Structures are given as structure tokens and as C-alpha cells.
Amino acid sequence: MKLALRGHTLELGTKPRIMGILNVTPDSFWDGGRFDTAERAVERAGQMAEEGADIIDIGGESTRPGSEPVCAEEEIRRIGPVVEHLVRHVNVPISIDTRRAEVAETMLKLGAHMINDISGLSFDKAMPDVVKRYGAAVVIMHMRGNPENMQTFTNYDDVVLDVKKELSDSVAAAECRGVNADNIVIDPGIGFSKTAEQCIELIARLDEFLDIGKPVLLGPSRKSFMGIMLGQKPEDRLEGTITCCVAGALKGASIVRVHDVASVSRALGMLAELKSREASRRAEVCS
Numbered sequence: 001m002k003l004a005l006r007g008h009t010l011e012l013g014t015k016p017r018i019m020g021i022l023n024v025t026p027d028s029f030w031d032g033g034r035f036d037t038a039e040r041a042v043e044r045a046g047q048m049a050e051e052g053a054d055i056i057d058i059g060g061e062s063t064r065p066g067s068e069p070v071c072a073e074e075e076i077r078r079i080g081p082v083v084e085h086l087v088r089h090v091n092v093p094i095s096i097d098t099r100r101a102e103v104a105e106t107m108l109k110l111g112a113h114m115i116n117d118i119s120g121l122s123f124d125k126a127m128p129d130v131v132k133r134y135g136a137a138v139v140i141m142h143m144r145g146n147p148e149n150m151q152t153f154t155n156y157d158d159v160v161l162d163v164k165k166e167l168s169d170s171v172a173a174a175e176c177r178g179v180n181a182d183n184i185v186i187d188p189g190i191g192f193s194k195t196a197e198q199c200i201e202l203i204a205r206l207d208e209f210l211d212i213g214k215p216v217l218l219g220p221s222r223k224s225f226m227g228i229m230l231g232q233k234p235e236d237r238l239e240g241t242i243t244c245c246v247a248g249a250l251k252g253a254s255i256v257r258v259h260d261v262a263s264v265s266r267a268l269g270m271l272a273e274l275k276s277r278e279a280s281r282r283a284e285v286c287s
Helices: 038-051 072-089 101-110 127-134 159-176 196-204 206-212 224-230 238-250 261-286
Strands: 002-005 008-011 017-023 055-059 094-097 114-117 137-141 184-187 255-258
Touching: 002 137, 017 038, 017 261, 038 055, 038 072, 038 261, 055 072, 055 114, 072 094, 072 101, 094 101, 101 114, 101 127, 114 127, 127 159, 137 159, 159 184, 159 196, 159 206, 196 206, 196 224, 196 238, 224 238, 238 255, 238 261, 255 261
Parallel strands: 017 055, 017 255, 055 094, 094 114, 114 137, 137 184
Antiparallel strands: 002 008
């Protein structure tokens, strides 16, 4: 399977691609304030590229539970200079983490390659037209409500089947609006309108989302479900993040979205080596 990103093509195969998280915000739950100047953000993006990031996902609005929204103008002010520099100097596709069509279009004009929309293209009705017009790749994520109230919408009959149905509907709606079917990635939305137990269930049954026929992105990085399940603060959740990414890879994830690019890249590289040896052994037995 291949994913086209406006001039870049990513082969999606045995080892998941890594999307590095770059939050140019003062209030994100883990790295808020660390990269809230263009200089620091550009430096971190270059570091992630060297560490093995295949995509860099830049966001100018925190979407942690209970976070307050910012306007499009503020998002653009925060991330515009970073995107403008990176598309010229870093040979890695740039994704924009936004739910606003105005932000998406401005960044795509600057040369960004992908839109990562936590609302599944539902927050801003103009978003599908922007994605279509620029031929951008797009991540359609599952979420109920919005970051301010999403944790009040966790009532599912079966979280995997319900999320799968709602994601399928979002994909169908996007394609009806003209979004290229080959440019769509799906994300079950770990931590977004999900309890900790539901997050674990989604990861354990991630392979069921392959039925939708789109590459699957998994974004567990240092999220609160780990703290709830294991009693850990965000700074202690690296091992949990790596474990979830490895589990996701075994269940068919094509992309993992993480803060800790180097550590996750090494873990997934070793997993790919082990899977390759196992495949060779099976081939020898069959021959």
C-alpha cells in the first residue's frame, strides 16, 4: 500500500511509519511550552527527522481533554513560520494537526502535505473541499463532541464496532465530497471520547479496523489512559507508549503518532527484524 502526500510517497509495509508530534502550543499535556517559538520548533523538527520521523505533525491548538479552543488566526500565527521553514529545509512530509479549513488551506499553500483532523472532517464543513482542492493526504480521526466535552460521550455498546461504524461513515462522507480515496488514513482516536479501558480495547482489537480498507494510524503517545491504568505521570509513560506502538504494529497499524521518535523507531526496527526472520523461517519450512 502507498500513501501519496503531494510529491512524497510513503510505502506502507511491514514496519509502521512514524509521525513525530510537534506541538507549537503553550498548553499541550506533554510538550506544551517546550516548542512554542519558531526557533525551538524548527530545531525539534530537524531532530525528529534525524531520529527517523517519516512525517512531522505540527499543531497550534491543544486538544487534550478539557482544553479551550483557539481561533484560526492564532493557530496560523503559531505554526505558519515553522511550516514555511520546514517545507524548504526538511525533506520529510509535513502534516498539519487542525480542524479548521482556513488553517489547513493556509498551510497547504505554504507547501504542507497532509491534514490531520481530529474531528474527522466534521468540525469545519469546508475542510473536505480544501483537502480535495489541494490533493492532500488526510487523517480522519474518530471523536465524539469536541475536546472541551468529549469525555462525556463514552457510552458505546461495543467500542470497537461502534467506532468502526462511525469512522466508516466519516470516510464515506469524505469520499462523497470528492476526497481522494487513496489519500485517506483512519485513526480510532485513542483518548478522544474514550475511557482508559476503551483505549486498551481499541489497541487490542486494532486489526478489526483494517476491514475499512484504509491505512490505520495509532496515536497512544504518553496519553492519560496509561496513567489511569498504571498510575503513571506523563513523564513516566515512555515504556507504555513503546508497548502500545509495538502492539499496534502487530495488529496492522501503518502509522504511529508519537512524541518519542527515536525510542519508538528503535523498537519498531527491532520488531521488523524479528518479523523478517520469522517470515524467512516459515518460508524455509514451507519449501
